[in-house]
Amino acid sequence: MLRILILFIMGCVMTVAAKEEIYIKKLPNGVKAIIKERPDTKAVAVQVWFGVGSIYENDQERGLSHFLEHMLFNGTKYTKPGEIEFEIEKKGGHINAATSFDFTYYHIEIADIFWKTALKYLYYMTTAPSLSDDMVKKEKPIVLEELNRHLDDPKNLLWDEYYKLAYKKTNYKHPVIGYRETIENYTPELVRNYFYSHYTPNNTTVVVVGNINKDEVLNEIEKTFGTVKGKKYTPPQVELEDPQTDIRTAVIKKKQITRGYVVIGWQAPSIRDKKSFTAQILEEILANGKSSVIYQELKEKGYVQSIFGGYMAHAGTSQFIFYMITDPDKIDKAKEKLFEIIKDYAKNGFDKEAVENAKRRIINRETFAREEVDDEADSIGYAVTVARDINYDIKYLENIKKVSKEDVDNFVREFLKDNNYTEVRLLPEDK
Secondary structure (H helix, E strand, O other): OOOOOOOOOOOEEEEEOOOEEEEEEEEOOEEEEEEEOOOOOOOOEEEEEEOOOOOHOOOOOOOHHHHHHHHHHOEEOOOOOOOOHHHHHHOOOEEEEEOOOEEEEEEEEEHHHHHHHHHHHHHHHHOOOOOOOHHHHHHHHHHHHHHHHHHOOHHHHHHHHHHHHHOOOHHHHHOOOOOHHHHHHHOOHHHHHHHHHHOOOHHEEEEEEOOOOHHHHHHHHHHHHHHHOOOOOOOOOOOOOOOOOOOOEEEEOOOOOOOEEEEEEEEEEOOOOHHHHHHHHHHHHHHHHOOEEEEEEEEHHOOOEEEEEEEEEEOOEEEEEEEEEHHOOOOOHHHHHHHHHHHHHHHHHHOHHHHHHHHHHHOOOOHOOOHHHHHHHHHHHHHHHOOOHHHHHHHHHHHHHHHHHHHHHHHHHHHHOOOOOOEEEEEOOOO
16 A cells, blocks of 8 residues: 655644654745654655645546646746756656645655755745746647557556446546546646646645754755745545445456456545554455465466455545456456455454464564655655645554454455445457
8 A cells, every 4th residue: 555645733843753753844834844864874855745636626627637747847937847857867866756646746865965956956846837838738748648558558447447436426536647638628827727726835745854954954945945925725625435335347348458357346444544554454464465365365276367456545435456367257256256255254354363464564564664765755745645644654553553353354344345346347359
Protein backbone atom coordinates (compact mmCIF):
# COMPACT_ATOMS: atom_id res chain seq x y z
CA MET A 1 0.00 0.00 0.00
CA LEU A 2 1.43 3.31 -1.08
CA ARG A 3 1.35 5.66 1.94
CA ILE A 4 1.31 9.40 1.42
CA LEU A 5 -1.09 12.01 3.94
CA ILE A 6 -3.00 16.24 4.86
CA LEU A 7 -3.13 17.94 8.19
CA PHE A 8 -4.11 21.33 9.37
CA ILE A 9 -1.92 22.39 12.29
CA MET A 10 -2.63 25.44 14.37
CA GLY A 11 -0.07 27.60 16.07
CA CYS A 12 3.64 28.07 15.60
CA VAL A 13 6.48 25.59 15.67
CA MET A 14 5.74 22.50 17.64
CA THR A 15 7.86 19.44 18.14
CA VAL A 16 6.24 16.05 17.68
CA ALA A 17 7.75 13.26 19.71
CA ALA A 18 8.85 10.22 17.78
CA LYS A 19 12.13 8.30 17.58
CA GLU A 20 13.55 11.49 16.15
CA GLU A 21 11.97 14.92 16.19
CA ILE A 22 9.78 16.24 13.41
CA TYR A 23 9.44 20.01 13.36
CA ILE A 24 6.17 21.45 12.14
CA LYS A 25 5.14 25.02 11.53
CA LYS A 26 2.11 26.56 9.94
CA LEU A 27 3.22 29.84 8.38
CA PRO A 28 1.00 32.96 8.54
CA ASN A 29 -0.12 32.49 4.92
CA GLY A 30 -1.18 28.87 5.58
CA VAL A 31 1.81 26.95 4.16
CA LYS A 32 2.73 23.97 6.34
CA ALA A 33 6.45 23.35 6.79
CA ILE A 34 7.57 19.94 8.08
CA ILE A 35 11.26 19.32 8.67
CA LYS A 36 13.22 16.34 9.94
CA GLU A 37 16.94 16.44 10.59
CA ARG A 38 18.80 13.27 9.58
CA PRO A 39 22.50 13.57 10.52
CA ASP A 40 22.95 9.90 9.62
CA THR A 41 22.90 10.64 5.88
CA LYS A 42 24.39 12.97 3.28
CA ALA A 43 21.18 13.11 1.26
CA VAL A 44 18.17 15.42 1.38
CA ALA A 45 14.63 14.98 0.10
CA VAL A 46 12.70 18.16 -0.63
CA GLN A 47 9.02 17.71 -1.46
CA VAL A 48 6.03 19.99 -2.02
CA TRP A 49 2.60 18.42 -1.58
CA PHE A 50 -0.83 19.70 -2.61
CA GLY A 51 -4.37 18.56 -1.91
CA VAL A 52 -4.87 18.54 -5.67
CA GLY A 53 -6.07 15.43 -7.47
CA SER A 54 -8.67 14.09 -9.84
CA ILE A 55 -11.31 13.62 -7.14
CA TYR A 56 -11.51 17.40 -6.77
CA GLU A 57 -12.16 18.10 -10.48
CA ASN A 58 -15.49 19.00 -12.06
CA ASP A 59 -16.73 17.68 -15.40
CA GLN A 60 -14.88 20.35 -17.43
CA GLU A 61 -11.64 19.75 -15.52
CA ARG A 62 -11.25 15.97 -15.86
CA GLY A 63 -7.51 15.26 -16.07
CA LEU A 64 -6.53 18.85 -15.30
CA SER A 65 -4.58 18.00 -12.12
CA HIS A 66 -2.41 15.68 -14.21
CA PHE A 67 -2.13 18.24 -17.02
CA LEU A 68 -0.95 20.90 -14.57
CA GLU A 69 1.76 18.58 -13.30
CA HIS A 70 3.12 18.56 -16.88
CA MET A 71 2.75 22.33 -17.16
CA LEU A 72 4.84 23.04 -14.08
CA PHE A 73 7.87 21.54 -15.85
CA ASN A 74 7.46 24.01 -18.75
CA GLY A 75 9.33 26.95 -17.31
CA THR A 76 8.72 29.56 -14.65
CA LYS A 77 8.91 33.31 -14.31
CA TYR A 78 12.53 32.81 -13.29
CA THR A 79 13.69 29.86 -15.43
CA LYS A 80 13.43 28.56 -18.98
CA PRO A 81 11.74 25.26 -19.89
CA GLY A 82 14.06 22.38 -19.02
CA GLU A 83 16.46 24.56 -17.03
CA ILE A 84 15.46 23.25 -13.60
CA GLU A 85 15.71 19.59 -14.59
CA PHE A 86 19.10 20.25 -16.21
CA GLU A 87 20.50 22.02 -13.16
CA ILE A 88 19.26 19.37 -10.71
CA GLU A 89 20.59 16.48 -12.80
CA LYS A 90 23.90 18.31 -13.28
CA LYS A 91 24.28 18.25 -9.50
CA GLY A 92 23.56 14.53 -9.35
CA GLY A 93 20.02 15.01 -8.12
CA HIS A 94 16.69 13.60 -9.23
CA ILE A 95 13.50 15.56 -9.84
CA ASN A 96 10.02 14.26 -10.57
CA ALA A 97 6.34 14.60 -9.73
CA ALA A 98 3.21 12.49 -9.39
CA THR A 99 -0.52 13.07 -9.59
CA SER A 100 -3.09 10.71 -8.14
CA PHE A 101 -6.75 10.71 -7.21
CA ASP A 102 -6.04 12.38 -3.87
CA PHE A 103 -2.83 14.39 -4.21
CA THR A 104 -0.11 15.91 -6.36
CA TYR A 105 3.48 16.27 -5.26
CA TYR A 106 6.82 17.45 -6.62
CA HIS A 107 10.09 16.11 -5.27
CA ILE A 108 13.85 16.40 -5.51
CA GLU A 109 16.41 14.06 -3.98
CA ILE A 110 19.90 15.55 -3.88
CA ALA A 111 23.16 15.79 -1.92
CA ASP A 112 22.87 17.79 1.29
CA ILE A 113 25.05 20.66 0.04
CA PHE A 114 22.41 21.47 -2.60
CA TRP A 115 19.26 21.43 -0.45
CA LYS A 116 18.76 25.18 -0.79
CA THR A 117 18.94 24.96 -4.59
CA ALA A 118 16.35 22.17 -4.56
CA LEU A 119 14.01 24.17 -2.37
CA LYS A 120 14.40 27.26 -4.56
CA TYR A 121 13.60 25.38 -7.75
CA LEU A 122 10.51 23.70 -6.29
CA TYR A 123 9.42 27.10 -5.05
CA TYR A 124 9.74 28.50 -8.57
CA MET A 125 7.88 25.57 -10.14
CA THR A 126 4.96 25.40 -7.72
CA THR A 127 4.35 29.10 -7.15
CA ALA A 128 5.47 30.86 -10.34
CA PRO A 129 5.04 28.61 -13.39
CA SER A 130 4.75 30.45 -16.70
CA LEU A 131 1.46 28.77 -17.75
CA SER A 132 1.65 30.70 -21.00
CA ASP A 133 -0.81 30.26 -23.86
CA ASP A 134 1.97 28.82 -26.00
CA MET A 135 2.93 26.25 -23.38
CA VAL A 136 -0.67 25.10 -22.94
CA LYS A 137 -0.91 24.68 -26.70
CA LYS A 138 2.40 22.79 -26.78
CA GLU A 139 1.50 20.46 -23.92
CA LYS A 140 -1.96 19.38 -25.07
CA PRO A 141 -0.76 17.04 -27.87
CA ILE A 142 1.87 15.60 -25.52
CA VAL A 143 -0.75 14.69 -22.91
CA LEU A 144 -3.14 13.45 -25.61
CA GLU A 145 -0.40 11.13 -26.85
CA GLU A 146 0.07 9.90 -23.29
CA LEU A 147 -3.69 9.28 -23.19
CA ASN A 148 -3.42 7.33 -26.48
CA ARG A 149 -0.75 5.11 -24.96
CA HIS A 150 -2.93 4.64 -21.90
CA LEU A 151 -5.91 3.58 -24.00
CA ASP A 152 -3.78 1.34 -26.24
CA ASP A 153 -2.89 -0.83 -23.24
CA PRO A 154 -5.84 -3.15 -22.55
CA LYS A 155 -4.75 -3.58 -18.94
CA ASN A 156 -5.37 0.14 -18.37
CA LEU A 157 -8.86 -0.32 -19.79
CA LEU A 158 -9.36 -3.13 -17.26
CA TRP A 159 -8.54 -0.83 -14.36
CA ASP A 160 -10.52 2.10 -15.77
CA GLU A 161 -13.56 -0.14 -16.10
CA TYR A 162 -13.08 -1.50 -12.59
CA TYR A 163 -13.06 1.97 -11.05
CA LYS A 164 -16.05 3.03 -13.14
CA LEU A 165 -18.03 0.06 -11.82
CA ALA A 166 -16.81 0.20 -8.22
CA TYR A 167 -17.59 3.90 -7.74
CA LYS A 168 -21.01 5.38 -8.40
CA LYS A 169 -21.03 8.65 -6.43
CA THR A 170 -17.48 9.91 -6.23
CA ASN A 171 -14.86 11.01 -8.73
CA TYR A 172 -12.75 7.89 -8.26
CA LYS A 173 -14.83 6.57 -11.16
CA HIS A 174 -12.96 8.93 -13.51
CA PRO A 175 -9.40 8.16 -14.70
CA VAL A 176 -6.71 10.48 -13.34
CA ILE A 177 -5.48 11.18 -16.87
CA GLY A 178 -8.91 12.47 -17.92
CA TYR A 179 -10.69 12.15 -21.26
CA ARG A 180 -9.87 13.21 -24.80
CA GLU A 181 -12.80 15.63 -24.99
CA THR A 182 -11.83 17.42 -21.78
CA ILE A 183 -8.12 17.66 -22.62
CA GLU A 184 -8.84 18.98 -26.11
CA ASN A 185 -11.06 21.69 -24.62
CA TYR A 186 -8.63 23.00 -22.01
CA THR A 187 -8.07 26.73 -22.46
CA PRO A 188 -5.16 28.71 -21.03
CA GLU A 189 -7.66 30.55 -18.82
CA LEU A 190 -9.03 27.28 -17.42
CA VAL A 191 -5.52 26.01 -16.70
CA ARG A 192 -4.44 29.21 -14.98
CA ASN A 193 -7.66 29.50 -12.98
CA TYR A 194 -7.31 25.93 -11.76
CA PHE A 195 -3.71 26.55 -10.72
CA TYR A 196 -4.36 29.78 -8.84
CA SER A 197 -7.47 28.42 -7.13
CA HIS A 198 -5.96 25.06 -6.04
CA TYR A 199 -2.21 25.65 -5.65
CA THR A 200 -2.80 28.00 -2.75
CA PRO A 201 -0.63 28.55 0.34
CA ASN A 202 -3.06 26.88 2.74
CA ASN A 203 -3.18 23.83 0.42
CA THR A 204 0.63 23.50 0.36
CA THR A 205 2.88 21.31 2.51
CA VAL A 206 6.67 21.60 2.21
CA VAL A 207 8.57 18.56 3.54
CA VAL A 208 12.35 18.49 3.96
CA VAL A 209 14.11 15.41 5.34
CA GLY A 210 17.86 14.87 5.46
CA ASN A 211 21.19 16.20 6.63
CA ILE A 212 20.07 19.77 7.22
CA ASN A 213 19.68 22.27 10.04
CA LYS A 214 15.99 22.77 10.73
CA ASP A 215 16.34 26.46 11.62
CA GLU A 216 18.12 27.21 8.34
CA VAL A 217 15.54 25.28 6.35
CA LEU A 218 12.63 26.91 8.15
CA ASN A 219 14.11 30.33 7.53
CA GLU A 220 14.44 29.56 3.82
CA ILE A 221 10.88 28.24 3.59
CA GLU A 222 9.62 31.39 5.28
CA LYS A 223 11.53 33.58 2.80
CA THR A 224 10.14 31.68 -0.20
CA PHE A 225 6.88 29.79 0.27
CA GLY A 226 5.98 31.95 3.25
CA THR A 227 5.74 35.06 1.05
CA VAL A 228 3.19 33.62 -1.40
CA LYS A 229 -0.23 35.23 -1.47
CA GLY A 230 -3.36 33.63 -2.80
CA LYS A 231 -6.94 32.63 -2.28
CA LYS A 232 -7.77 30.20 0.46
CA TYR A 233 -8.60 26.73 -0.84
CA THR A 234 -9.27 23.75 1.37
CA PRO A 235 -9.97 20.47 -0.45
CA PRO A 236 -13.56 19.48 0.34
CA GLN A 237 -14.30 16.46 2.46
CA VAL A 238 -14.28 13.38 0.26
CA GLU A 239 -17.68 11.75 0.20
CA LEU A 240 -17.89 8.03 0.90
CA GLU A 241 -19.65 5.62 -1.42
CA ASP A 242 -22.88 4.03 -0.30
CA PRO A 243 -22.19 0.50 0.97
CA GLN A 244 -22.11 -1.89 -1.97
CA THR A 245 -24.85 -4.52 -1.72
CA ASP A 246 -24.65 -6.01 -5.20
CA ILE A 247 -22.27 -7.84 -7.52
CA ARG A 248 -20.99 -5.69 -10.39
CA THR A 249 -19.34 -7.36 -13.36
CA ALA A 250 -18.00 -6.47 -16.79
CA VAL A 251 -16.10 -8.27 -19.55
CA ILE A 252 -13.71 -6.59 -21.98
CA LYS A 253 -12.47 -8.47 -25.05
CA LYS A 254 -9.44 -7.47 -27.11
CA LYS A 255 -7.67 -9.09 -30.07
CA GLN A 256 -4.16 -8.59 -28.74
CA ILE A 257 -4.93 -10.40 -25.48
CA THR A 258 -3.86 -14.06 -25.20
CA ARG A 259 -4.48 -14.64 -21.49
CA GLY A 260 -7.21 -13.78 -19.03
CA TYR A 261 -6.81 -10.79 -16.69
CA VAL A 262 -9.21 -10.44 -13.78
CA VAL A 263 -9.71 -7.86 -11.03
CA ILE A 264 -11.99 -8.73 -8.12
CA GLY A 265 -12.41 -6.25 -5.31
CA TRP A 266 -14.47 -5.06 -2.39
CA GLN A 267 -15.11 -1.68 -0.81
CA ALA A 268 -12.70 -0.98 2.05
CA PRO A 269 -12.33 1.78 4.67
CA SER A 270 -10.76 5.14 3.93
CA ILE A 271 -7.10 5.63 4.80
CA ARG A 272 -8.46 7.97 7.50
CA ASP A 273 -10.27 5.09 9.21
CA LYS A 274 -8.43 3.13 11.89
CA LYS A 275 -9.51 -0.06 10.11
CA SER A 276 -7.05 0.86 7.35
CA PHE A 277 -4.30 -0.62 9.51
CA THR A 278 -6.20 -3.89 9.70
CA ALA A 279 -6.54 -3.85 5.91
CA GLN A 280 -2.76 -3.64 5.62
CA ILE A 281 -2.28 -6.63 7.92
CA LEU A 282 -4.77 -8.61 5.84
CA GLU A 283 -2.88 -7.63 2.68
CA GLU A 284 0.34 -8.91 4.20
CA ILE A 285 -1.19 -12.27 5.09
CA LEU A 286 -3.16 -12.89 1.92
CA ALA A 287 -1.25 -11.24 -0.87
CA ASN A 288 2.24 -9.98 -0.08
CA GLY A 289 5.01 -12.08 -1.54
CA LYS A 290 5.67 -15.73 -2.27
CA SER A 291 4.85 -16.80 1.29
CA SER A 292 1.38 -15.25 1.12
CA VAL A 293 -1.73 -17.39 1.17
CA ILE A 294 -2.98 -16.61 -2.34
CA TYR A 295 0.45 -17.14 -3.88
CA GLN A 296 0.78 -20.52 -2.21
CA GLU A 297 -2.79 -21.64 -2.88
CA LEU A 298 -3.37 -20.22 -6.37
CA LYS A 299 0.00 -19.60 -8.02
CA GLU A 300 1.90 -22.59 -6.67
CA LYS A 301 -1.01 -24.96 -7.33
CA GLY A 302 -1.39 -23.84 -10.94
CA TYR A 303 -4.68 -21.94 -10.83
CA VAL A 304 -3.03 -18.74 -12.03
CA GLN A 305 0.18 -17.60 -13.69
CA SER A 306 0.39 -14.47 -11.54
CA ILE A 307 -1.65 -13.03 -8.71
CA PHE A 308 -1.36 -9.84 -6.70
CA GLY A 309 -3.63 -8.10 -4.26
CA GLY A 310 -4.13 -5.85 -1.31
CA TYR A 311 -5.46 -2.62 0.08
CA MET A 312 -5.77 0.22 -2.43
CA ALA A 313 -6.01 3.20 -0.09
CA HIS A 314 -7.85 6.43 -0.83
CA ALA A 315 -9.03 9.44 1.14
CA GLY A 316 -12.55 8.26 0.38
CA THR A 317 -13.88 4.74 -0.01
CA SER A 318 -10.94 2.43 -0.72
CA GLN A 319 -10.74 -1.01 -2.31
CA PHE A 320 -9.37 -4.40 -1.31
CA ILE A 321 -8.53 -6.17 -4.57
CA PHE A 322 -7.10 -9.29 -6.15
CA TYR A 323 -5.59 -9.19 -9.64
CA MET A 324 -5.10 -12.49 -11.45
CA ILE A 325 -3.51 -13.49 -14.75
CA THR A 326 -4.34 -16.97 -16.01
CA ASP A 327 -5.60 -18.99 -18.94
CA PRO A 328 -9.17 -17.95 -19.78
CA ASP A 329 -10.49 -21.45 -19.12
CA LYS A 330 -9.00 -21.40 -15.61
CA ILE A 331 -10.59 -18.15 -14.44
CA ASP A 332 -13.71 -19.64 -12.90
CA LYS A 333 -11.74 -22.27 -10.99
CA ALA A 334 -9.27 -19.64 -9.76
CA LYS A 335 -12.11 -17.40 -8.61
CA GLU A 336 -13.80 -20.33 -6.89
CA LYS A 337 -10.58 -21.16 -5.05
CA LEU A 338 -10.08 -17.51 -4.01
CA PHE A 339 -13.58 -17.29 -2.59
CA GLU A 340 -13.12 -20.63 -0.84
CA ILE A 341 -10.06 -19.22 0.95
CA ILE A 342 -11.88 -16.04 1.96
CA LYS A 343 -14.96 -17.94 3.20
CA ASP A 344 -12.78 -20.27 5.25
CA TYR A 345 -11.15 -17.32 7.02
CA ALA A 346 -14.54 -15.67 7.52
CA LYS A 347 -15.80 -18.85 9.16
CA ASN A 348 -12.77 -20.00 11.14
CA GLY A 349 -10.68 -16.87 11.53
CA PHE A 350 -6.91 -16.44 11.20
CA ASP A 351 -4.14 -18.11 13.10
CA LYS A 352 -2.90 -15.68 15.75
CA GLU A 353 0.74 -16.37 14.93
CA ALA A 354 0.11 -15.62 11.23
CA VAL A 355 -1.24 -12.20 12.22
CA GLU A 356 1.72 -11.52 14.50
CA ASN A 357 4.19 -12.60 11.81
CA ALA A 358 2.50 -10.28 9.30
CA LYS A 359 2.83 -7.38 11.74
CA ARG A 360 6.51 -8.11 12.26
CA ARG A 361 7.17 -8.19 8.52
CA ILE A 362 5.44 -4.83 8.00
CA ILE A 363 7.33 -3.25 10.90
CA ASN A 364 10.70 -4.58 9.69
CA ARG A 365 10.07 -3.52 6.10
CA GLU A 366 8.90 -0.07 7.15
CA THR A 367 11.89 0.40 9.42
CA PHE A 368 14.31 -0.34 6.59
CA ALA A 369 12.36 1.79 4.10
CA ARG A 370 12.53 4.82 6.36
CA GLU A 371 16.29 4.79 6.22
CA GLU A 372 15.88 6.41 2.79
CA VAL A 373 15.15 10.12 3.06
CA ASP A 374 12.73 10.12 0.12
CA ASP A 375 10.67 7.27 1.60
CA GLU A 376 10.46 9.07 4.92
CA ALA A 377 9.45 12.33 3.24
CA ASP A 378 6.85 10.42 1.19
CA SER A 379 5.33 9.03 4.36
CA ILE A 380 5.17 12.44 6.02
CA GLY A 381 3.75 14.19 2.96
CA TYR A 382 1.11 11.50 2.46
CA ALA A 383 0.11 11.65 6.09
CA VAL A 384 -0.46 15.36 5.88
CA THR A 385 -2.13 15.50 2.45
CA VAL A 386 -4.32 12.40 2.28
CA ALA A 387 -4.85 11.03 5.79
CA ARG A 388 -4.99 14.63 7.10
CA ASP A 389 -3.17 13.62 10.25
CA ILE A 390 0.58 13.72 10.85
CA ASN A 391 0.04 11.05 13.47
CA TYR A 392 -0.76 8.59 10.71
CA ASP A 393 2.96 8.63 9.98
CA ILE A 394 4.31 9.19 13.48
CA LYS A 395 2.19 6.44 15.03
CA TYR A 396 2.09 4.14 12.03
CA LEU A 397 4.15 1.32 13.55
CA GLU A 398 2.35 1.69 16.87
CA ASN A 399 -1.03 1.34 15.15
CA ILE A 400 0.14 -1.70 13.18
CA LYS A 401 1.18 -3.33 16.48
CA LYS A 402 -2.30 -2.69 17.93
CA VAL A 403 -4.12 -4.72 15.27
CA SER A 404 -5.39 -7.98 16.75
CA LYS A 405 -6.32 -11.32 15.28
CA GLU A 406 -9.95 -10.48 16.07
CA ASP A 407 -9.65 -7.23 14.09
CA VAL A 408 -8.47 -9.15 11.02
CA ASP A 409 -11.19 -11.82 11.45
CA ASN A 410 -13.88 -9.16 11.71
CA PHE A 411 -12.55 -7.23 8.71
CA VAL A 412 -12.96 -10.22 6.40
CA ARG A 413 -16.45 -10.91 7.73
CA GLU A 414 -17.52 -7.28 7.38
CA PHE A 415 -16.07 -6.41 3.99
CA LEU A 416 -15.14 -9.49 1.90
CA LYS A 417 -18.50 -11.12 1.28
CA ASP A 418 -19.71 -13.08 -1.72
CA ASN A 419 -22.54 -10.68 -2.60
CA ASN A 420 -20.90 -7.25 -2.63
CA TYR A 421 -17.88 -7.32 -4.91
CA THR A 422 -16.84 -5.85 -8.26
CA GLU A 423 -15.28 -8.02 -10.96
CA VAL A 424 -13.87 -7.11 -14.37
CA ARG A 425 -12.42 -9.61 -16.84
CA LEU A 426 -10.16 -8.83 -19.78
CA LEU A 427 -10.28 -11.72 -22.25
CA PRO A 428 -9.09 -12.61 -25.76
CA GLU A 429 -11.56 -11.66 -28.45
CA ASP A 430 -13.64 -14.60 -29.69
CA LYS A 431 -12.29 -16.12 -32.89
